[in-house]
Amino acid sequence: MKEIKDTSEEAYQYLMGIKLDAWTVHAFDRESKTDHNTNNIVEAFNYWMNKYRALPLLTMIERVRRKFMKRIHDQYEAALKWESNIPYNVNKMLQKAQQKGRYLDPLQCGQWQFEVIDGKRQFVVQFDNHTCDFGIWVVSGVPCKHALACISKKREPIEGYVRHYLKKNAYLKTYSHLIYPKPNENLWPEIECDTVLPPIKRRRAGRPKTQRRRKATKPPIVKRVVRLRIMAPQKNSKGSSSRRVVEHNLRNTLYAVRLQNILTRTIHLDRSIDLNDVSGSDIVRQMEGMGWR
16 A cells, blocks of 8 residues: 555545455454455346346246346256365466465464465464465455465365355355256236236337446447458359358468458558459459458
């Protein structure tokens, strides 16, 4: 924070105006056992639901129900096949931290306490309450590099020092609550109630928007547009399309690489390219004559 304050006083005041437990790891809730804070969960869910948003309400809810049903079942079945009691992501974090701390030389002070010197700083590791002065272990539930160096010196299994929230049994309990299948509508029980009609749909002027409204502070999305008008090919003597023959030649020549590089640039082109009885090199020449480089 001192470096941020020295760089920009305005940025420092802006960050300090936000609650610390919303963006600083050391102030996170220590019961949730996570050192990651995702603030775009709603945007990720909207992207996940993008292809269902234009459907009618009941149809959309039904698609969402089936999607969640499949997701929960797939996650549960995948967890049953785990050979280790620690999930893959947690095991990856442990390997990365262990690699960083393999050169540390901890000094044991009693049965449960260690002192670890890391560079110009030293940290106290306490195994009786699973804490380290570095602060990551108590927040994430995964031992940090200082704790792993001490565990390696004690020659004990790492699994016993990982929080039970992050193990296989907790993962299976999370996805054990299934969404049960629903019978067909004609098999539903009859219920006497008033018929609920949908609201009157009023179509607004213009094309319906499928993307979310971006904030004024965010830059606009820049799309790369390439418009290439190709003339309709004619049948050759072999009875196949000339366009198909040319595409086959392009994929097998060095001109395909150059053509791909040209098409990936931001170019607006309204001219036509005739692909009848031409090779890949002829296409590149025509495109170069139109100003493509």
